[in-house]
Amino acid sequence: MTDHSALLRPAAAEFLRVAAAAQPLTAPTPCTGYDVRGLLNHLLYWGPWLAAAGRRETYTATGTEADAVLVGEDWLATLEKQTEDLVDAFAPAAAWEGLATLGSATMPAATVGDMVLGEFVIHGWDLARAAGTPLTCSEEATAAAEAVRASAVAMGEQARAMGVYGPEVPVPAGAPALDRALGASGRDPAWTV
Template identity: 60%
Template sequence: MSEHAALIAPAAAAFSTILRGIGDTELTARTPCAEYDVRALLNHLLYWGPWLEAAGRKAPPPEVATGEAKAALVGADWLDAAERQTARLVDVFGTPEAWQGMTALGTTEMPASIVGDMVLGEFVFHGWDLARAIGRTVDVAPEAAEAVYASAAAMGEQARSMKVYGEEVVVAEGATTFERALGATGRNPAWTA
């Protein structure tokens, strides 16, 4: 939804703050995403960022020589690369136009608003993953929490069938909206490193 465009910049700013808190010794720390340590999660973000950007611009996907598993994108300059990529995603998805109409993520055509919600989710959910991995907390604005919860609930079954989300985690009664969003994506809000 194009009104979510206004949520992108604040979510990206919080995400960038988390990135800047990651030290070299923390790259091997495990994350709430069972298959990723911090380095692998950063690699995931750096790999898929250009695909999301292209979808937001309604442009062809990037030409890549290898898949995510074989990409080695977390070099000495990973922070600079991640911050530049974050800024590009804000430039694209911070405008309502990126959320309108149809687009393609790779070869899959879909509403552009779904891709926009993916970008917001990348900043919010993976920001939380990285923060937890390095023993920090992250504040999620109530509006962003509502948006990512609505998206996670709507996409839940399909995302689980595609192995994008884990099995839903039942959260405590009285859980916050963001905790419910985490649970909907298969994350345990109480996870610690």
């Protein structure tokens, strides 16, 4: 795996732009089982776990994601702060080296970093689709999409077995990197509300 820390900040900025537009909170998303509120709750629940893994710290949540109610009136400010914390946690090259613990699982730290990048890109696309707005693919975002595609392919079987990804959606080899990343993660790039 590779250090993709340089891709995090631009991906995070685009993620926050589309998250702010994702209304109403009851709108469906392409992320199976989640409306906008549920997806934001998912992101707010797992963000501290990911940041702790990047810093090699221990994090324990009270309750499960299903029990958590994290999307209040100030959800956007909370998401902005958490996103900045994730970028900061994975900014140092050392955050991508060696092993990291995420919950009870120990894995390559670069895998956890790529999960963060995937949260920004894939869930950013989910929120953009729910809002009916495009996810802008700058040069950095295209590189991020390619990194996420490679990660989704590498982790695909395990992620599908854990229910994190749906079945792979066939996408033409010449399609944009984002579409190929979406297909590898079990999303249909043509999904609309």
